[in-house]
Amino acid sequence: MNKIFETPIYAYKHSPDQDASTPVRHKVIVVGAGPVGLAAAIDLAQQGVEVLVLDDNDKVSFGSRAICFAKRPLDILDRLGCGQPMVDKGVLWNQGKVFFDDREVYGFDLLPEKGHRRPAFINLQQYYFEEYLVNRVRELEAEGAPIEIRGRNKVSAVGTHPEHVVLEVDTPDGSYNIEADWVIACDGANSPMRRMMGLDFVGRVFEDNFLIADVIMDADFPTERWFWFDPPFNRGQSALLHKQPDNVWRIDLQLGWDIDKEREKRPENVIPRLKEMLGDEVEFELEWVSIYTFQCRRMEQFRHGRVVFAGDSAHQVSPFGARGANSGIQDTDNLCWKLKLVMDGKAPEALLDSYDTERVHGADENILNSTRSTDFITPKSEVSRLIRDAVLDLAEHYEFARPLVNSGRLSVPCTYDGSPLNSADALGGPARTRPGSACPDAPLGDAFLLSKLGDGFTLMTIDADAPDEIEEDGIVVKRLALSVKDDPTYELKRRYLGDNDSAVYLIRPDQHVAARRPGFDDNQFRHAIRRATGKE
Structure with missing residues (x-):
């Protein structure tokens, strides 16, 4: 068993807040020190916002849990200063295979184009992800950034007020009260914060269960995502195989609905299932x-x-498609710059309503894709199964049928179409870089575009003139001047110009496009800045 699960990395320490005669007020409190909570705290601290993280645990999550991290979150983590350790440790992959019964139906490539710094995906156990994020917190602390993690500080009650939030926190030394101007709740699917506030989920629970087994073994499977429909070792069901670092392999086996979950998790029941899949000669450890x-x-x-x-x-x-943690990182990427502007008095509080608008849109997109994946993976009638199997048979021989196969549409960046922060598109350029979209990377000689955008508003000009800096109502926008000549591969032109000779982009701090035009017009871009900050 990996001992990393057992080692406290933000061990409990008594805080002066616990001895204060009146509750101490903090700027932002993040509840939950998982990947999403830590990413939010790092983002805020890098912007100089005082942030406190509370967690009822003091160590990384047990088990690998989330393992697939997509290119977009990796780009975000680069901006947070912790992308490289993840890529160095992770298993990089772009390709996958789909099997039906005992035969390969087809393979796919998730990043067929060149000119990106990061791969389509890496596989990395969540406990490593959390460890690297905590390491980044420690680096920021050493640099004097206003960030702190308190382990074994469990939020047990919450009181909301127009100007602040009160939290009751339980610790090994007893409970204490603390206040915050703002609270970001990142305390997981069973969120105590959500329950304490009397809030709930809406949506579907599907009548199916999957066994997850992380297995340590030496195996010669390639570094790809393999998905089986109706395999010989799990008849009538499905299965998934992924490689992780340290010779750990993720195996998912569909079990059906009417099962005894505790019984199915016992080693004496799990091991025979895995041997049927891997063969009796393969040695492995759960x-x-x-x-x-x-x-x-x-x-x-x-x-x-x-x-x-x-x-x-x-x-x-549902986990198929890697949309959970990846979506959560995009949540905080969307939220933190807006919260910073509101706290600084540079944007109205209504700007935070756009977080709700944009990320609900993102969640609905993920739910739609996950629902379709689940319906394809687990057909609920014999007719649905016959249609599904016919599609798989056709996909083996005909390319047109392959997009109809849905073993989990894998996570892609969310485009905020219809966002109130978007300005009308006056360029008519590539659809992938329209207002609302996340900026795709592009090579620029010995560097890449995203590394040059930074974490503020940027006026990106491509073969167009513009001022080096604009200030509009307290918002400073700096210019990044580029030319297609900077990229001999012409990927910059393909991704940002299309058939146009020039372009000017207003890019938000989260590296989403707010506006684009063929050239610079001072009034139009000032209007776009006000719109992108919730002032119009």
């Missing part, structure tokens, strides 16, 4: 076993006054 039920649900709204929900506490999707 690292972690769990059973999950497909759920596609979310809160009706993510912001409730001065408490904002993010990650699994706000929404749940």
